[in-house]
Amino acid sequence: MQNFPGVGVSPGRIIGTIRQMPKPISEPPAGEQLPAGVTAEDATAALKTASQAVHDELKARAAHATGDGKAVLEATALMAKDTMLIKGAAKLVARGVSSERAIWESGSSVSEMLHNLGGYMAERATDVLDVRARIVAELRGVPAPGIPASNTPFVLVAEDLAPADTATLDPNKVLALVTAGGGPQSHTAIIARSLGLPAVVAAVGVDQLPDGMEVYVDGAAGTITAEPDESLRAAAEAWAATASLLAEFSGTGATADGHLVPLLANVGGGKDAEAAAKLGAQGVGLFRTEFCFLERDTEPSVEEQAAAYKSVFDAFPGKKVVLRTLDAGADKPLPFLTDSTEPNPALGVRGYRTDFTTPGVLDRQLEAIALAEKQSEADVWVMAPMISTAEEAARFASMCADAGIKTPGVMVEVPSAALTAEAILREVGFASLGTNDLTQYAMAADRQLGPLAALNTPWQPAVLRLVGLTVEGSRAEGHNKPVGVCGEAAADPALAVVLTGLGVSTLSMTARSLAAVAAVLKTVTLAEAQDLAKLALSAPSATEARAWVREKLPVLNELGL
Amino acid sequence: MPERTATIASRSGLHARPAALFAEAAGNAGVDVTISMQGEPADEALDAASILSLMTLGAAKGDVVVLRADGDGADQALDSLVALLETDLDAE
Numbered sequence: 001m002q003n004f005p006g007v008g009v010s011p012g013r014i015i016g017t018i019r020q021m022p023k024p025i026s027e028p029p030a031g032e033q034l035p036a037g038v039t040a041e042d043a044t045a046a047l048k049t050a051s052q053a054v055h056d057e058l059k060a061r062a063a064h065a066t067g068d069g070k071a072v073l074e075a076t077a078l079m080a081k082d083t084m085l086i087k088g089a090a091k092l093v094a095r096g097v098s099s100e101r102a103i104w105e106s107g108s109s110v111s112e113m114l115h116n117l118g119g120y121m122a123e124r125a126t127d128v129l130d131v132r133a134r135i136v137a138e139l140r141g142v143p144a145p146g147i148p149a150s151n152t153p154f155v156l157v158a159e160d161l162a163p164a165d166t167a168t169l170d171p172n173k174v175l176a177l178v179t180a181g182g183g184p185q186s187h188t189a190i191i192a193r194s195l196g197l198p199a200v201v202a203a204v205g206v207d208q209l210p211d212g213m214e215v216y217v218d219g220a221a222g223t224i225t226a227e228p229d230e231s232l233r234a235a236a237e238a239w240a241a242t243a244s245l246l247a248e249f250s251g252t253g254a255t256a257d258g259h260l261v262p263l264l265a266n267v268g269g270g271k272d273a274e275a276a277a278k279l280g281a282q283g284v285g286l287f288r289t290e291f292c293f294l295e296r297d298t299e300p301s302v303e304e305q306a307a308a309y310k311s312v313f314d315a316f317p318g319k320k321v322v323l324r325t326l327d328a329g330a331d332k333p334l335p336f337l338t339d340s341t342e343p344n345p346a347l348g349v350r351g352y353r354t355d356f357t358t359p360g361v362l363d364r365q366l367e368a369i370a371l372a373e374k375q376s377e378a379d380v381w382v383m384a385p386m387i388s389t390a391e392e393a394a395r396f397a398s399m400c401a402d403a404g405i406k407t408p409g410v411m412v413e414v415p416s417a418a419l420t421a422e423a424i425l426r427e428v429g430f431a432s433l434g435t436n437d438l439t440q441y442a443m444a445a446d447r448q449l450g451p452l453a454a455l456n457t458p459w460q461p462a463v464l465r466l467v468g469l470t471v472e473g474s475r476a477e478g479h480n481k482p483v484g485v486c487g488e489a490a491a492d493p494a495l496a497v498v499l500t501g502l503g504v505s506t507l508s509m510t511a512r513s514l515a516a517v518a519a520v521l522k523t524v525t526l527a528e529a530q531d532l533a534k535l536a537l538s539a540p541s542a543t544e545a546r547a548w549v550r551e552k553l554p555v556l557n558e559l560g561l
Numbered sequence: 562m563p564e565r566t567a568t569i570a571s572r573s574g575l576h577a578r579p580a581a582l583f584a585e586a587a588g589n590a591g592v593d594v595t596i597s598m599q600g601e602p603a604d605e606a607l608d609a610a611s612i613l614s615l616m617t618l619g620a621a622k623g624d625v626v627v628l629r630a631d632g633d634g635a636d637q638a639l640d641s642l643v644a645l646l647e648t649d650l651d652a653e
Contacts (some may be wrong), residue, residue: 075581078588078612085613110613120576121616128613 001225001232004203006178007453008222009189011516011561012198013239015228016175018213019150021158022143025133028100034093043099044090048081050138051103054131055080061149072127079131085110100136107132147174155215157206160448161188171195176217178224180207181450184457185436185488187331192219193491196512200224202453220561239560246559249280249515253507259526261500263518264320264508266486270311276511283320283379285432285508286486287312289365290327290334297335299361305368306375313376321378322432322486322508324411325365327351327385331448337361346446351386351411352396366403373405383409383432388416390423397428412483413437418466421473425481431470433504435487439463458489459542464498468537471503484508493520493561494549500526501533516561523555564629565639566599567646574621579650584612586645590638592630599625609642 034043058077062070079085088106093099107128115125130146137144147156147168156174158165160182169191177199182188184201192199198219206224209215216228216236225232253263264285265276269292273284292300292308300308313321328334329350337358342348355362366382373380384396387410400408409430412418417431418438425431435458436447442463445452458464467485474483484506489495491513497520499507509517524532532549539545550556571579587594588610595606596618606629607614620626626646628639 071578071581075577075612078581078584082613083608083611114613114616117617117619121619124616 001227001229004206004224004226006200006203006206006222006224007184007457008199008218008220009184009201010177010192010197010199011220012176012196012243013216013218013220013236013560014155014176014198015214015216015233015236016153016155017211018157018209018215019148019154019211020207020209021147021156021161022137022145023159025136025140025142025145028098028104028136030101032098032101033096034098040094040096043093043102046139047089047093047099047103047135048086050099050135051081051086053138054134054144057134057144058131064151075124076127076131079128080135085128085131100139103132103135103139107135155217157209158188159207160186160201160450161191165191169195171197176200176219178203178206178215178217179450180204183445183447183450183453185439185447187448189488190510193488193510193513202450204450220556235560242560246515246519246561249518251280251282253282253514253518253521255500255524255526255529256522257525257527259500261504261521262320262506263514264322264484264486264506265511265514266508267312267511269308270315272511273312273315277315279511279514281316281511281514283316283322284312285320285322285484285490285506287321287323288327289323289325290332293326293328293334294332299336299364302364302368302371305365306372309369309372310376313372313378313380317377319378320381322381322383322409322484323369325352325362325382325384326354328354346440351413352384352392353386363399363403366399366405370404379407380405381407381409381430383411383428383430385411385434386413386437387411387424388414390420390427393424393427411486412466412470413441415442415466418470418473421470421483422476423473425474425477425479428481430482430484431474432484432486432508433467433470435463435467435485435489438466438487439489442466454542457542457546458487458492458495459536459546461537461539461542461545464502464533464537464545467499467504468502468533475503482506491517493517494546494553494556496521497524497529497553498533498536498549501529501531516559519559520553520555520561524553562629562631563635563639564627565643566625566627567643569620569622569624569626570647570649572622572649572651574624575615575618575626575646580612580615582650583642583645584610584615587642590630590634590642592632592635592638594628594630594638594642597627597629599627601627603627603629 055077062073089102092102111125111128114121134144153175155176157178177192179188179201182201216225216232253261262282264283265281266286267273268288328337330345337354397408407429409428411434413434440447443455445455482505486508490507491509496517536545594609596609597606
């Protein structure tokens with residue numbers, strides 16, 4: 001049994017066979033010519049054969065699909081051998097351009113044309129790019145890009161997953177996610193938790209394992225084991241039994257001695273919110289409003305935004321819903337707001353800062369939020385991302401007041417905000433710690449980079465200290481203003497106990513984690529949680545902080561968390 | 562050259578699924594079929610078997626299009642394609 005240690009990011013123990021995610025198709029170099037000895041006729045014929053093969057493959061997949069997915073696959077299959085696409089490429093081949101480069105350029109121009117037509121056609125522009133990549137893969141004789149198609153469920157192994165992969169990831173076909181790169185805060189981790197799939201990231205060497213090999217994945221311990229033995233099979237079976245127990249959340253988060261810690265959900269839109277309400281979430285601690293804006297070239301109208309916000313508010317009548325205003329920039333670019341040429345986007349014009357360069361968008365968003373609030377029964381709180389100073393907090397609060405929003409707040413993601421929490425909380429009504437970015441900025445470690453995974457964990461004592469300082473700032477301010485956590489840290493049951501001990505008042509997480517966090521939280525008293533927080537703060541390293549706390553929480557092992 | 566006019570019956574117009582079904586049928590017609598909006602010159606007509614061309618044509622429900630084809634079996638092919646366009650394919 002060969003072992004691959006990584007970082008566990010989503011609990012679960014499972015055995016399955018591996019399918020490797022093919023590498024993305026690289027762009028054929030501009031100006032690439034037909035190889036010597038290959039005629040334009042031969043190259044065009046090869047192109048047609050490849051396009052037919054891609055058509056047949058997509059058509060075969062459509063036969064197994066249903067509903068909208070089937071219609072999209074059927075249309076995409078036809079695009080693969082479309083005369084507009086192929087003739088465009090054939091013209092370039094006739095001028096001596098290689099078939100790979102020719103189909104690449106032809107795909108670009110067709111996609112751009114659809115994009116410019118707007119509406120439904122613009123949505124299909126990416127399908128043309130997908131078809132183009134598949135034809136190039138076929139010509140090169142390499143596997144087609146994207147998540148592999150398979151009739152049997154498998155363990156997906158990748159370098160890292162991108163947000164776009166979520167759309168094509170079928171949770172009924174994927175048993176677990178394993179990546180060679182990525183960190184605990186990477187998109188893979190976020191996707192896995194939202195789908196409730198066991199996941200391990202930064203497991204060096206797993207990308208070399210062959211397709212079809214059987215492995216054991218432990219998403220809590222963070223290990224992958226090739227050719228598992230009987231004891232691991234038993235562990236996977238035991239997990240299947242406990243997993244069903246961890247699916248239920250009673251709807252009240254509290255410690256053993258009854259100290260209430262409302263457990264809220266992180267959502268991206270109405271559908272998420274409805275699902276979270278069904279899973280017992282006590283409200284929304286983070287509504288990522290940028291998901292209503294992504295893949296848009298222009299700003300949605302106030303009415304359109306209001307409708308999107310109302311769909312979330314309506315899932316939680318009478319309950320708290322905390323919106324985060326548009327958080328564009330860095331890994332979430334928006335063409336009408338962000339500058340893609342910034343040398344250092346994580347430290348650039350992102351989040352609240354986009355109001356410096358593109359004023360008006362935030363005002364209109366606040367107007368839309370106020371409009372949606374009037375038409376709903378939710379208790380609406382609004383916070384700005386990437387606030388660094390009390391001055392910014394004051395300005396945001398006055399913008400909210402102008403729009404008629406009663407409860408303004410800030411995200412604490414920039415270390416300066418944690419260090420000046422008292423002054424910031426004098427200006428606004430609440431703070432919410434975004435632990436993903438707070439960790440990235442405190443440790444100066446890009447959250448997407450696998451080699452920095454060890455630095456990029458909220459178990460870092462420095463990060464926990466910043467959490468503690470924010471709570472202390474609130475106490476010093478004197479009005480008992482709430483300090484919540486809405487980063488991925490809140491979804492880690494052991495860390496949730498530590499955060500509670502540090503004085504955090506609410507925990508917001510992907511709804512799938514609510515039951516596990518509630519189950520662990522109710523086994524400790526507030527005083528015990530405070531002791532565990534002190535223990536974690538006293539640890540010399542993140543590894544020890546985590547190990548020491550976990551050792552005192554035997555329930556974690558019993559539940560396989 | 563034989564030609565026919567047809568009124569688009571599908572609710573979503575000649576997009577999405579109706580476009581896919583029509584393009585596939587035109588591709589299997591055995592003759593080259595072109596399509597254009599009524600009133601547009603024949604030499605600007607598009608390949609009816611190309612789903613991408615159909616999408617750029619942007620024909621909505623109620624729009625009238627002209628189909629043209631030449632050669633053996635052109636008339637029969639055009640008749641069956643007209644019937645397809647005049648069926649509400651979204652309803653199926």
